[in-house]
Every structure is written in C-alpha cells, then in structure tokens.
Amino acid sequence: MPNRLPADERRAQLVGAALELAEGGGVGAVTVRAVAEKAGVSLGVVHYCFDSKEALVVAMANAVVGELAGAMHAAFDVPEDTQQTGGVDCLRSMLHTGLRSMWSAIESTPGLQTLTYEITAYSLRQRTDGSPASGDIAVEQYRLMDEQARLFLDTCAERCDVEWSLPTSTLARLSLSVLDGVVLRWLVDRDGDAATTELGVVADIIATRAVERS
Template sequence: MSSKLPLDERRAQLLESALELADRGGIGEVTTRAVAAAAGVSTGVVHYCFEGKEQLLTAMAERLIAELSESAHRTYAAARDTPQVTGRQGLCELIRTGLAGAWATIEANPNRRLLTYEITTHALRHRAAGSPLAGAVADEQYRIIAAEATAFLDECAHRTDTAWTEPVPSVARLGLSALDGLVLRWLVDRDSDVIGRELDILAHAVADKAVETTRLTAAPERPEGADRAGW
C-alpha cells in the first residue's frame, strides 16, 4: 500500500486512476477493485474516500466538466488574440478560429471526449431512474460550456461591429448542438478530411445570425429632391 496521504490528495489520486481506467475501457472498467489496484491501495481506502461507484462517477463527471471549461476558455482566449477584423466576414473568421481550437483539443484526446458522452448518458439514465444528483451533473456540464460560448460570441460581435439578431444564448446553444453532432459523427467514422469543410459551414451558419451594426446605425439615404420635400 502506498504511503498515507491527506484525504483530498488521496481522492484526487483515486479519481485520476478511475479516469485512466475509463479512458481505456469505458465506465464499465471503473470498479472499486480496479481503481484500488491502479492506485496501489486497498479497496477499503477507495470505500473510505467514496461512498460508492455513483459518487466516484459524479466526481469524474465534475472533473470532466472542469476540463471542458478550461479547454473552452483557452480556445476562446486564443481566438481573441487574432488580428482585428470587422463585419460579418470578420465575425465568421473569429468563430472559425474558435471552432478550430476546440476541434484540435477533441482530436488530441478522443477517448476523453467519448468518456464525457458516456458519463453524461449514464447520468441521464440515472436521473430518469430517480437520481436528481446525476441529472444535475449533466445539466451543469452543458450550462458551463454554454456560458463560455455565449461570452465568446458576445465578444466576437463587439470586436467585429456586428450584432446578433437572435438571443445570444440561443445562438450559442445552436452552435454547440451542431458541434456535438459533428463530434459524435467523427467519433464514429474518424474522417478528419471533411471536418474542416464542415466547421466552415458551421461558422458561416452561426455568423448568419448577425448583422453589421453600421447598417443599423447608418442614416437613411435622402431621396432626390429631399430639401424641397421638407427633409
């Protein structure tokens, strides 16, 4: 057995072992015995740190949520560092840069993304069976990512002198839902050759929900003879 650690450190160690197991073989591989063996501790230590598998899975989901949030924050921060662009074309370029950064993270660790979906599905099944805590984990995952995307789209519009024609949270939800679909399709066929074109289409579809603010604020054209007509 490994040396004694403070409870927080031991929980973190067990959580990392559980995530490594799940990355390789899915959440079905996460058992008390397997986690204990991977961490080099007794099963009693696992039971002491986590009341049961569901509590451990909840902790895993919370870690994945934190990772997704951090990844989204880094991706959007990188997009903010791009040269100044304006108009809907500029907005599209910023969105495309953000999507490219997000996709690079997905392709770098597809098993982790697959695990995210697996745990989300597991949580939703348990919510349907009467476990509100499991459902809350799934809700929190999408709430945090939507908040990051909404803030990013707000800033993109501000930087490019554009304005959204629909509520920004709705635009973010639409874009994230489409991205989820692309991720799931790619996890099935791993066809990276077409992803670039599909991300271009998605970026344009999202940017189409905005207009250039100069068009909104420009003074109306004066018709011929306007002075005589009392303009």
C-alpha cells in the first residue's frame, strides 16, 4: 500500500510521473492507468487527485511554465550592491540576465519544451473536435505564461526605476510570441548560438519600450 502523502505532494508526484510519460511518448501516453503504474499508486489515488485527464494535463502545463518562470526570476537574485543604479541600461541588463537564465533551463530540457507545444496542439485539437473543456488547457497555459511575463517585466521596471511605454499586458504577449518562435526554431535546428543571439536581440527590443520615470 503506498505511503500516505499530503494532497499537494501526491499531486506533484503524479504530475512528475505524467511528465516523464509524456516526454517519452507524448500526451497520448498519459493515461490514468499509466500514471498510476508509473507513480506506484492505485487508480483511485489518481482519480482522487485529478477528476479527468484534462485536469492532469493542465497541471502538467502549469508545472512546465512554473519551471521556466523560476529560471527567469533568477535575474532578481542579483545582489543589490552589484546592480546598476537604475535606468534603461539597468533594465536591459536585467532582461538579458533573465532571458539567459530562462534559456539555460530550456536548453537543458528539450523534451519538456517539445511537450509544451504538444500540450497546446492537443488542447486546440480537442477543442476543434468539440471538447471546450480540453480546449481551455491552452487558454490556461497561456494565461499563466502571460501572468508570469507581466510579473517579470513589472519587477524589472520597478527595480530599475523605469516605466513601460506600452501596457505591460501588451508587451508580455508580444514578448512571449517572439520567444515562442525562437524556442520552436531551436527545437528544429538545435542551433544554440543562433538562439542565444536572437534572445539578446529580443531583450534589446523590449528595452526600447522603457522610458525613464519623470
């Protein structure tokens, strides 16, 4: 009989098992039975934690987004006394640091990154087939990504005492759209040097939308 774990720990365990299955065989490999066997628990335990496969896929998407967000927020761990005093140059530096941290996490987990696109495609395909609940997976995935991007951009601006010339929501959406393309292209050609250069250009472009606070 499996050890009893707090609900949050059990859910995290099951999400980890589902991600391992999906990295090897795609979203199609994630079934309640397969996750239960991978985690060494009963089917009832999985059903208790997740009322449907769709709920489990949402949790998987959130876990991946959270991991990337954590990597980007490593930019905030720079000691205060080593940061520039402020202004657009400070902001540009923080953007470069954040994107480099994020890229390090992406480059070390290509299977996981491929999975994020597969989760999106799975969700949209299910919605086309008449399952709106499954279609909401992609909506929730991008909602969380937008939220994390806005937090990152707002924190950078606050740290460097600048403000954005566009609504942060618009800038976050645009930035994520560009980053999506960079990551997808890298998954195709695995040209890390090109991706690193492109991310630097992205950081510089984003920085042009910041102005000194009056």
